[in-house]
Amino acid sequence: MRIDRALIRSYGSLKDEDISFGPLTVVTGPNEAGKSTLRSFITDCLFDKNPMKYPEKKASDSGKLLVTLSDGTGRTAERDGKKTAGTFDSVFGISGKEYVSVYSVDTEDLRDDRPLLDGGIRDRFLTVPGGRALPEVRSALEEERTGYIPDLRRSRNSKIAVLEADLAEKAARAEALKNAADGDGAYNGLIARRKELEKEISEAETAADAEKKASEAAAVEKSKADSRAKLAELRKRESELAYAERCRGKDDSVLRSDLERARAASEEAGRKLDSCRRSMGAVDPDAVLARARDIENLAAYRPPEPAPAARSAGKKTGTALMALGAVLMAAGALLAAVTGEIYPAGAAAVGAVLLLIGLRKRPLRPAYSSASGPRPGADPLLDSVASGIGMVRTSDRRADIARLRSLLSDAEAFSAARTAAAGCSKGLKEAERSAELFYSGFGGEEGYAKARKDLAELDSVRQQASALEAAVGPEAAPAEASAPASGSAAEDLVRLSRERGQVEQAIRDIEGAVRTEDAITARSEAENRLYEAVRRWGVLRFEQEILDRASERMFSEHRPAVLSEADRLMSLMTGGRYRLHGDIGNGKITIEDTRTGAVKDSTMWSSGLRDQVLLSLKAAVALGMCSERPPLLLDDVMATFDPDRRRGACRALASLADRMQVIYFTCDPSAAADLAAAGASKVVLGGPGKAPAGPSD
Numbered sequence: 001m002r003i004d005r006a007l008i009r010s011y012g013s014l015k016d017e018d019i020s021f022g023p024l025t026v027v028t029g030p031n032e033a034g035k036s037t038l039r040s041f042i043t044d045c046l047f048d049k050n051p052m053k054y055p056e057k058k059a060s061d062s063g064k065l066l067v068t069l070s071d072g073t074g075r076t077a078e079r080d081g082k083k084t085a086g087t088f089d090s091v092f093g094i095s096g097k098e099y100v101s102v103y104s105v106d107t108e109d110l111r112d113d114r115p116l117l118d119g120g121i122r123d124r125f126l127t128v129p130g131g132r133a134l135p136e137v138r139s140a141l142e143e144e145r146t147g148y149i150p151d152l153r154r155s156r157n158s159k160i161a162v163l164e165a166d167l168a169e170k171a172a173r174a175e176a177l178k179n180a181a182d183g184d185g186a187y188n189g190l191i192a193r194r195k196e197l198e199k200e201i202s203e204a205e206t207a208a209d210a211e212k213k214a215s216e217a218a219a220v221e222k223s224k225a226d227s228r229a230k231l232a233e234l235r236k237r238e239s240e241l242a243y244a245e246r247c248r249g250k251d252d253s254v255l256r257s258d259l260e261r262a263r264a265a266s267e268e269a270g271r272k273l274d275s276c277r278r279s280m281g282a283v284d285p286d287a288v289l290a291r292a293r294d295i296e297n298l299a300a301y302r303p304p305e306p307a308p309a310a311r312s313a314g315k316k317t318g319t320a321l322m323a324l325g326a327v328l329m330a331a332g333a334l335l336a337a338v339t340g341e342i343y344p345a346g347a348a349a350v351g352a353v354l355l356l357i358g359l360r361k362r363p364l365r366p367a368y369s370s371a372s373g374p375r376p377g378a379d380p381l382l383d384s385v386a387s388g389i390g391m392v393r394t395s396d397r398r399a400d401i402a403r404l405r406s407l408l409s410d411a412e413a414f415s416a417a418r419t420a421a422a423g424c425s426k427g428l429k430e431a432e433r434s435a436e437l438f439y440s441g442f443g444g445e446e447g448y449a450k451a452r453k454d455l456a457e458l459d460s461v462r463q464q465a466s467a468l469e470a471a472v473g474p475e476a477a478p479a480e481a482s483a484p485a486s487g488s489a490a491e492d493l494v495r496l497s498r499e500r501g502q503v504e505q506a507i508r509d510i511e512g513a514v515r516t517e518d519a520i521t522a523r524s525e526a527e528n529r530l531y532e533a534v535r536r537w538g539v540l541r542f543e544q545e546i547l548d549r550a551s552e553r554m555f556s557e558h559r560p561a562v563l564s565e566a567d568r569l570m571s572l573m574t575g576g577r578y579r580l581h582g583d584i585g586n587g588k589i590t591i592e593d594t595r596t597g598a599v600k601d602s603t604m605w606s607s608g609l610r611d612q613v614l615l616s617l618k619a620a621v622a623l624g625m626c627s628e629r630p631p632l633l634l635d636d637v638m639a640t641f642d643p644d645r646r647r648g649a650c651r652a653l654a655s656l657a658d659r660m661q662v663i664y665f666t667c668d669p670s671a672a673a674d675l676a677a678a679g680a681s682k683v684v685l686g687g688p689g690k691a692p693a694g695p696s697d
Contacts, residue, residue, distance in 0.1 A: 207492070
C-alpha cells in the first residue's frame with residue numbers, strides 16, 4: 001500500500017494543504033510547523049480508533065487521504081469532524097494501537113520494547129519455531145551442573161565438595177581405627193579432647209554470634225548509606241524541579257477552552273458579516289443607514305403634481321401663432337406669385353416669424369417615457385434617497401420603495417453583524433492576551449507543558465524522599481559505624497564442630513567395638529558416591545555442549561525472516577559493526593559485536609545503539625506484520641545517531657522503501673539532507689507566520 005496524497009482542509013494547525021508522497025519521503029520544517037499533526041492525520045485516516053491524542057479532535061476537522069493498495073486499487077479515507085469514513089482496519093488486520101506501537105512511532109514510542117518482548121509479536125516473528133523452551137532447558141542443565149561444581153570458583157557447599165569432605169572423613173576414620181592402639185590411653189585422650197572441644201566450641205559460638213551481629217549491623221548500615229545516597233540524589237533532583245511548583249493549581253484547560261470558543265465565535269461572526277455584505281451587493285450599508293428616516297417616510301410621502309393650466313395656455317398660444325404665421329406665409333407667397341410684386345413677400349416673412357414664435361411657445365415633448373423610468377423631478381425625496389445610496393430608479397415607485405426597505409433591513413442586519421464581529425474580535429484578542437499572559441510566566445506553552453510534567457515528577461520525588469527519610473532515620477556518627485565481620489569465627493566454629501563429631505564417632509567406635517572393616521566399607525561407599533557425582537557432572541557438561549551446538553545450528557538454519565531482515569538493517573545502520581545474537585524467545589534482546597565477538601544485552605547499550613537496535617527490529621516487524629504493508633511513519637527517531645550512523649540509517653530506510661512506504665518527519669536539516677541524498681522526496685512545512693510550502697524534490 002502507498003499513500004499518494006493528503007488533502008487537508010482543516011486539521012489542527014494544518015489548513016488547505018495538498019501534500020504528495022513518494023516511496024521514501026522526508027517531511028521537514030521548524031518546530032510547530034505541523035509535522036506531528038500530519039502524522040496524526042495520516043494515522044486517524046487509516047484507523048477508526050488509535051491512541052494518538054494530539055491534536056485534539058474537533059468538529060471542524062476535514063480532509064482526505066488518497067491511497068493505492070498493493071493490487072493497484074485506489075481508495076480514499078475521508079476525515080469529517082471527529083469521524084473518519086473508509087478506514088483500513090480490516091485491510092491491515094491490526095488495530096490502531098498496534099499500528100502506533102510498530103508503524104507510527106516517535107522517539108518515545110521507539111524505545112518502548114514491550115510490544116517486541118511480550119505477547120504475539122515475539123512468538124510470531126522473533127522466535128525460532130519450537131525454540132522458546134530452549135532457554136529454560138539450558139538453564140535447568142546449567143543449574144544442575146553447577147550444583148555439582150560451580151564455574152570459576154570453589155565452594156564447600158557444592159555436591160562434589162561435600163562428598164569429598166565426607167570421603168576424607170571416612171578415610172581418616174578408617175586410618176585411625178587401623179592405627180589405634182589397644183588400652184585406655186586412646187580412649188582417655190579422646191574424652192579429654194572432647195571436653196576441650198566443648199569449651200572451645202562454646203567460645204567459638206559466642207565469637208561467631210558477635211561476628212554475625214556485627215555483620216548484620218554492617219549490612220544494615222550499608223543499606224542505610226545506600227539509601228542516604230539515594231536520598232541525596234532525590235533531594236538534588238527535587239531542587240532541580242522546584243521551579244515547577246509555580247504551576248501548581250494553574251490549569252490551562254479553561255483558558256484553552258475560552259480561547260477555542262472565542263476563535264469559533266469570531267469565525268462565525270466573520271462569516272455572518274460576509275453574508276450580510278454580499279446581500280447588500282454594491283450598495284453602501286452606511287449610506288442606507290444614514291437615509292433610514294427618509295426611507296421609512298417614503299410610503300407616507302406624496303410627490304407634487306405639475307400645473308396643468310399653465311401647460312394648456314402655453315400650448316394654445318403657440319398653436320394660434322403657428323396658424324397665423326402659416327396663413328401669412330401662404331398668402332404672401334400666393335400674392336407675390338400672382339402680382340409679381342415684392343411687397344407680398346414681406347407678408348410671407350412676417351408669417352415665418354410668427355410660425356417660429358409659435359413653435360417657441362408650444363411646450364417641448366418630454367425626454368423620457370414611462371417605460372424608461374420615472375419623470376425627473378416628479379419624486380424628489382425618492383430620487384434623493386436612490387441617488388444618495390447609489391440605487392438605480394425604476395418606473396415603479398412602489399417597487400423602488402420596497403427595494404429600499406429591503407436594503408434598509410439588510411443594512412441594519414449588516415450593522416448588527418459588524419457590531420457582533422467587533423465584539424467577538426475584541427473577545428478573541430482578550431482571550432489571546434490572557435493566554436499569552438498565562439504562558440509568559442512559563443516561557444511559552446511548551447514551557448508550561450514541561451513545568452506540568454516536572455511538577456508530577458517533583459511530587460513523586462518528594463514522596464520517595466519522604467519515605468526514604470523516614471526509613472533511614474538520622475545518619476550514624478562515625479564512632480557508631482561497625483567494621484565488617486571477617487567470618488573467621490564462623491569458620492573456626494565449623495572446624496571445631498567437625499572435629500568434635502570425629503571425636504564423638506571415635507569414642508562411639510571404641511565403646512561399641514566397631515570393626516575396622518566397617519570403616520573401610522564406609523570409605524569405599526563414599527568413594528563410589530563421589531565417583532557417581534563426578535560422572536553425572538561430566539554427562540551434564542556433555543549434554544550442555546550438545547544443546548549449545550544444536551541451538552546454534554537451529555538458529556542458523558531456521559532463523560525467522562524478520563530477524564534476518566533486522567540483522568540486515570542493523571548492519572547497514574552500524575556499518576557492519578553489530579548483529580543480533582540468537583532470537584528473542586527468552587524475552588531478552590542481545591547483540592554481538594562482530595569485531596570482538598562480545599555479546600551485549602540491553603544494559604550495555606548506549607542510547608544511540610538502543611535506538612538503532614529497536615528501529616531495526618520494529619522496521620523488520622512492520623515489513624512482515626501485514627501483507628498489505630501500511631506506511632512506516634517515523635518522527636525524528638534518528639535524533640541520537642551520530643552522522644555516520646545516521647547516514648547508514650538513511651541507506652537502510654531507502655532499501656526498506658523498495659518494499660514498503662517510509663515517511664520520515666524531522667526538524668533537523670542534516671537528517672533531511674541525508675535522507676534526500678539517499679533518494680527521498682521532500683515536503684517542507686512552514687512555521688508560525690510563514691505560509692506552508694507544497695511538496696518539492
